[in-house]
Amino acid sequence: SQSSQSAQRGQTLLLDGITQRYGNTLAVDDVTLDIKGGELVALLGPSGCGKTTLLRIIAGFMAQTKGHVIVGGEAIDGLPPNRRSVGIVFQNYALFPHMTVAENVAYGLDARGVDRATQRSEAQRMLDLVKLGHLGDRMPRQLSGGQQQRVALARALAVNPSILLLDEPFAALDKNLRLDMQIEVKRIQRLSGITTILVTHDQEEALSMADRVAVLSQGRLEQFSPPTEIYDAPDSLFVNTFVGSANLLSGVLLDADRSGGTVRLDAGGTIETRAPKGEVRPGGRVTVCLRPEHLRVDQAAAGADTLNGVVEMGLPLGATIVHEVRIADGSAVKVSEPRIDRAALFAPGTPVRLAPVAPRLASVFAAA
Ligand code: ATP
Numbered sequence: 430s431q432s433s434q435s436a437q438r439g440q441t442l443l444l445d446g447i448t449q450r451y452g453n454t455l456a457v458d459d460v461t462l463d464i465k466g467g468e469l470v471a472l473l474g475p476s477g478c479g480k481t482t483l484l485r486i487i488a489g490f491m492a493q494t495k496g497h498v499i500v501g502g503e504a505i506d507g508l509p510p511n512r513r514s515v516g517i518v519f520q521n522y523a524l525f526p527h528m529t530v531a532e533n534v535a536y537g538l539d540a541r542g543v544d545r546a547t548q549r550s551e552a553q554r555m556l557d558l559v560k561l562g563h564l565g566d567r568m569p570r571q572l573s574g575g576q577q578q579r580v581a582l583a584r585a586l587a588v589n590p591s592i593l594l595l596d597e598p599f600a601a602l603d604k605n606l607r608l609d610m611q612i613e614v615k616r617i618q619r620l621s622g623i624t625t626i627l628v629t630h631d632q633e634e635a636l637s638m639a640d641r642v643a644v645l646s647q648g649r650l651e652q653f654s655p656p657t658e659i660y661d662a663p664d665s666l667f668v669n670t671f672v673g674s675a676n677l678l679s680g681v682l683l684d685a686d687r688s689g690g691t692v693r694l695d696a697g698g699t700i701e702t703r704a705p706k707g708e709v710r711p712g713g714r715v716t717v718c719l720r721p722e723h724l725r726v727d728q729a730a731a732g733a734d735t736l737n738g739v740v741e742m743g744l745p746l747g748a749t750i751v752h753e754v755r756i757a758d759g760s761a762v763k764v765s766e767p768r769i770d771r772a773a774l775f776a777p778g779t780p781v782r783l784a785p786v787a788p789r790l791a792s793v794f795a796a797a
Contacts, residue, residue, distance in 0.1 A: 439465075439624060440514075440624050441463075441464060441466045441624070442499070442624055443464070444496070444498060445496050445498075446495060446497070447496035449479070449486065449494050449648075450494045455648050456648055458649045459495075460483065460648075464624060464641075466501075466624055467622045467623070468640045469618055469638060469639050470641050471635035471642045472484070472628045472643050473629055473672075474671070475671065479645055481596065481628060484628050486498060487594060489508055489510040489512075492506070493506075514588075515592045515593075516584075516588060516594065516623075517595075518578070518581045518593070520596055521601065529565065529566055530561065530568070530569065530580050531553070531566065533569065534552040534556060534583045534587050537584065538552070551587055552565065555587045556580075556583055558583065558617060558620070558621075559613070559617065574601060574602055575606045578601075578602065578610060586623070590623070591623075592624050592626065593618070594625075595627045597628055597629055611637065611638055636659065636660060636672070637656075641653060641654060642655075646671075651668050662792065663792055665706065665794065666716060676760075677716050677717070678695070678717045678719060678762075680694040680695055681712065682709055683699065684711050685709075685711065690702045692715055692717050694717065694736070696757045696758035697736060697758075698734055699734060702789060702790075702791040704793075706792065706794055707794055713796075715795060716795075717792070718793075719790070722786070724762065724783050724786065725766055725783070725786050726764055726781050731782075734785055736756050736757070736762070736782065736783040736784075737757060737783075738756040738757070738762065738781055738782075739754065740753070741777060743774035743775050743776070750765070750767075751764065751766075
């Protein structure tokens with residue numbers, strides 16, 4: 430049954446203190462990730478942060494300088510790729526052009542000496558899973574990009590791997606197809622219960638697909654948390670600005686405890702924030718990160734947390750309205766409101782007041 434298969438496939442994956450050097454470059458710097466069986470974890474970060482290097486190490490394409498890769502409690506360091514129970518889907522699909530779709534899917538089974546009849550029935554089962562059961566006799570060039578991507582996924586899953594690695598698998602697809610495939614891959618991953626690592630530099634993709642997101646910067650792990658925590662309560666200024674957009678305001682921390690802080694902004698007013706992260710004491714300079722949706726334009730606002738400004742521009746973006754407002758410290762602040770709440774755009778030059786939509790939404794970090 431499906432559920433007993435999930436139980437078999439859901440292997441844990443521990444990356445234990447992985448370090449990788451290329452000559453003088455420290456590509457991965459002591460990264461530890463403890464991944465649960467059946468979990469989908471996204472490795473997210475800017476170009477060069479070490480995502481692909483980590484993936485290659487898990488797959489066995491290169492040996493790490495330091496640390497261990499542990500699957501289901503057993504170290505697999507030193508095993509060649511073909512002896513690791515790992516399936517991989519690449520951005521460019523890498524299908525064999527001279528083989529039919531069904532032959533592509535059966536390839537790994539053939540290489541493992543599985544008999545022809547089982548190869549055929551397993552390939553069909555995998556093609557049904559990715560909803561291409563009717564296209565087994567086609568050649569890869571006769572398929573669309575999204576269909577080729579599904580075949581690549583079926584081929585990776587056919588050998589019943591313990592771990593599935595997805596290397597920027599949607600990067601070559603156009604926007605609408607990408608969203609469909611993200612939902613589809615998530616469905617298949619849930620159904621098969623396979624522990625999955627998704628490498629991406631697309632933050633929306635990471636947040637929408639992953640159970641937990643590992644944010645990397647310059648080879649170091651910045652944060653490893655569920656998507657909502659990454660977005661709402663980032664551990665660092667880097668994570669706050671890399672994931673989503675953020676208005677950065679300077680100020681002085683007035684006081685703080687575990688549940689929150691109070692900051693006097695250089696632009697005027699004081700604001701209730703989340704508890705500051707990192708080393709910062711009352712009296713210290715801080716950077717406050719307010720996301721555009723944390724603020725609203727409110728002409729009637731009069732509290733201590735109100736900011737005065739002048740509208741630079743108003744943009745109707747479909748479901749939301751965004752205003753860019755110049756505030757007293759000279760910085761431009763973006764404010765995003767649901768259009769249903771804000772029927773009108775303010776014209777450039779209009780003096781406005783900005784207020785937080787709720788207290789303690791903003792994150793605070795020691796000033797850089
Ligand atoms: P991208 O999103 O651009 O693929 P990435 O996060 O996957 O980036 P990696 O490819 O893992 O990053 O590279 C991490 C660092 O290691 C980078 O500084 C890169 O220049 C360096 N690097 C990668 N491969 C090699 C190599 N074979 N020799 C030397 N340096 C390398």
